[in-house]
Amino acid sequence: MVAPANNSANVVADALTLYDFGPKRAADDDEMEEEEEAPTHINTKRSLQFLVVSVDKLSAKYTGDGKHANDVGAIQGNRPAPVRRLLYYFEIYIKDRGNRGTISIGFTDEHFKTTRQPGWDPNTYGYHGDDGYLYYRGNGHGEPFGSTFQTGDTVGAGINYSSQEIFFTLNGKLVGSRHKDVKCPLYPSVGMHSPNERVDINFGQNPFVFNIEALVHEEREKLRMEIEALHLPLSISHSVVRSYLLHYAYQETLHAFDATSGSMVPAVLLNNQVNGDKMIEEESYAFEHRKKLRQLIRNGDINGAIAQLEIWYPQLLQDETLRIKFLLDCQQFIELIKVGSLEAAVKHAQEKLANLMGVGLYQTLLQDCIALLAYEHPKESPVGHLLMLGQREAVADAINSAILITDPSLPSSRSSPQSTLEKLLRQLTACHTEKWKLNGGQGEMFRLHRVLRGKEGPW
Amino acid sequence: MSSSKKVYTKDEWQRKLNEVKIRKSDMNRLVMNYFVTEGYVEAAEKFYKETGTEPDMDLGTITDRMEVRKAIQCGNVQDAIEKVNDLNPEILDTNPQLFFHLQQQRLIELIRSGKVEEALEFAQEELAPRGEENHEFLQELERTVALLAFEDTSSCPVGDLLDVSQRQKTASELNAAILTSQSHEKDPKLPGLLKMLIWVQKQLDEKVSYPRINDFATAALEDPAT
Numbered sequence: 001m002v003a004p005a006n007n008s009a010n011v012v013a014d015a016l017t018l019y020d021f022g023p024k025r026a027a028d029d030d031e032m033e034e035e036e037e038a039p040t041h042i043n044t045k046r047s048l049q050f051l052v053v054s055v056d057k058l059s060a061k062y063t064g065d066g067k068h069a070n071d072v073g074a075i076q077g078n079r080p081a082p083v084r085r086l087l088y089y090f091e092i093y094i095k096d097r098g099n100r101g102t103i104s105i106g107f108t109d110e111h112f113k114t115t116r117q118p119g120w121d122p123n124t125y126g127y128h129g130d131d132g133y134l135y136y137r138g139n140g141h142g143e144p145f146g147s148t149f150q151t152g153d154t155v156g157a158g159i160n161y162s163s164q165e166i167f168f169t170l171n172g173k174l175v176g177s178r179h180k181d182v183k184c185p186l187y188p189s190v191g192m193h194s195p196n197e198r199v200d201i202n203f204g205q206n207p208f209v210f211n212i213e214a215l216v217h218e219e220r221e222k223l224r225m226e227i228e229a230l231h232l233p234l235s236i237s238h239s240v241v242r243s244y245l246l247h248y249a250y251q252e253t254l255h256a257f258d259a260t261s262g263s264m265v266p267a268v269l270l271n272n273q274v275n276g277d278k279m280i281e282e283e284s285y286a287f288e289h290r291k292k293l294r295q296l297i298r299n300g301d302i303n304g305a306i307a308q309l310e311i312w313y314p315q316l317l318q319d320e321t322l323r324i325k326f327l328l329d330c331q332q333f334i335e336l337i338k339v340g341s342l343e344a345a346v347k348h349a350q351e352k353l354a355n356l357m358g359v360g361l362y363q364t365l366l367q368d369c370i371a372l373l374a375y376e377h378p379k380e381s382p383v384g385h386l387l388m389l390g391q392r393e394a395v396a397d398a399i400n401s402a403i404l405i406t407d408p409s410l411p412s413s414r415s416s417p418q419s420t421l422e423k424l425l426r427q428l429t430a431c432h433t434e435k436w437k438l439n440g441g442q443g444e445m446f447r448l449h450r451v452l453r454g455k456e457g458p459w
Numbered sequence: 460m461s462s463s464k465k466v467y468t469k470d471e472w473q474r475k476l477n478e479v480k481i482r483k484s485d486m487n488r489l490v491m492n493y494f495v496t497e498g499y500v501e502a503a504e505k506f507y508k509e510t511g512t513e514p515d516m517d518l519g520t521i522t523d524r525m526e527v528r529k530a531i532q533c534g535n536v537q538d539a540i541e542k543v544n545d546l547n548p549e550i551l552d553t554n555p556q557l558f559f560h561l562q563q564q565r566l567i568e569l570i571r572s573g574k575v576e577e578a579l580e581f582a583q584e585e586l587a588p589r590g591e592e593n594h595e596f597l598q599e600l601e602r603t604v605a606l607l608a609f610e611d612t613s614s615c616p617v618g619d620l621l622d623v624s625q626r627q628k629t630a631s632e633l634n635a636a637i638l639t640s641q642s643h644e645k646d647p648k649l650p651g652l653l654k655m656l657i658w659v660q661k662q663l664d665e666k667v668s669y670p671r672i673n674d675f676a677t678a679a680l681e682d683p684a685t
Binding site: 226227228230232236237239240241243244245250251252253255256257259260294298388389390393394397419420421422423424425426427428429430431432433434435438448449451452 | 472475476478479481482483484485486488489490492493494499500501502504505506508509510511647648649650651652653654655656657658659660662663666667669672675676677678680
């Protein structure tokens, strides 16, 4: 099989990957990302002593004597708290504080013994209702934290993954928080230790007493303000956009942008692009050629584009892998389908495409193209996206890249050229991903396309 | 001092960068959002034609917004105020601070054109009553009136008020208020993302050493600090 022999091979390989993530499939990305399951009820698969659990697994009652350190009746949620989010939170309602009010709420790890109070052992945290103390780090010593629990109280426990803190609430008010010094999965947990104690647990099946949305909003606002307060020179966005237009040779837009820029932003603000000039030079390489080819492809004139390429960059059409040629031949086929010239399309496929059947890299695009023939209304078919403007743009982009790479002033090792904007967005995503990984995969993941659609705050 | 921070070489980091998937349509959307929010109507129209990217607001409303902006940038504050009120009178009614800044800008323009008497009258009748309600306004008013005390404003301590950037500031504030009234975000997304990049790079600095991008105009990767 043909091996990628030079840079233009990478470029088209990129274009084909791009195709895999093209408009049709991209829309499903959000859904494909599996949703983490949250706890929904008490885990009754663990051996539970000294308490009884209701049929719906959302209430528990203490049944022991409450006389020893090891006859606590504790329960855990059926799943650990989900971590790929900003916050996790749950609440208990104290139906009866019992004889001594020794009810606790908090988080425990998977090794937690259900005959112990949350907070007593390592990797557990518990806010205790009899003394209002917070117990954690497993050293047996609590510290004064909040009020004691009374019958009729609602107590909540949560994890803030962004600040890495465990926090507690009482009757809808924040009591306090502590640094979460463990990264292991944590289960929402409740402990009881004196006769007649009864609790209901709300894993979110009912509205919370504490306004958790307000806290989420507050956290996002805090971050947004912190980021907004950073200083960014006014000229940077302008120069990034301009260089994008140059990179892709969007000539008409560039022209309009430059024509209005003068009256929009005072020139003094734009003239301090110290290092920008070299970049502009690089992005301007072969601008006229790239512009013309883009226009031809955008108008569906594939033969015209091939003719110009033969004059300007014959090497791109003759390279041993024939990838540019392949993309253009496919597009020509698509254009014939688009105008309804089925016979011409079939003839074109037999002449130009048939011999590429079975070549690995080309398969997906090729098969999808040929599949267009099978539908009476190809536009509404599963491969209908091929007929959209976006496909022409993808082909134009591949050729644009292949030409940019012929720039002799570039280091030869360079793979597919990227616009400044793309490099910055890659860095932005890579840094976020790295930060998230260093945080043990906890907290919200940064997803650029969600930020762009305004579905989330700063992330 | 030796640090135990993990170091990513340029090659290692480049591999991570290569794994990132950036969609062309997302970049196009960002650029379109910049045009629309910053008011580049013609660029937005051409960009739609060249890429098929839909603008995220009615292009017609941009033209009105830009005329208001232009009026401020040319020093025609009264004209701008009338235009905004034509667009939506609630914008100024509900933003006393913005309205004060516009009046302040009007005062600056009067002083700039040497209309001393008119400026004083305007300051006393229109601005002073507002200053009584709000201490911050009063200070601004005093700062502005101080312009009259200097014959050579180029070297006076409040000379910055006469700078183009002051018009720019007022124009931006008004522009943002109009956008908000049209339930559109007041700032383009691109500078927000770039600030986010400054922020996240700083955050990551605390934990690992990696190739940063310091110059956003070239997006060149620096060598990681060791």
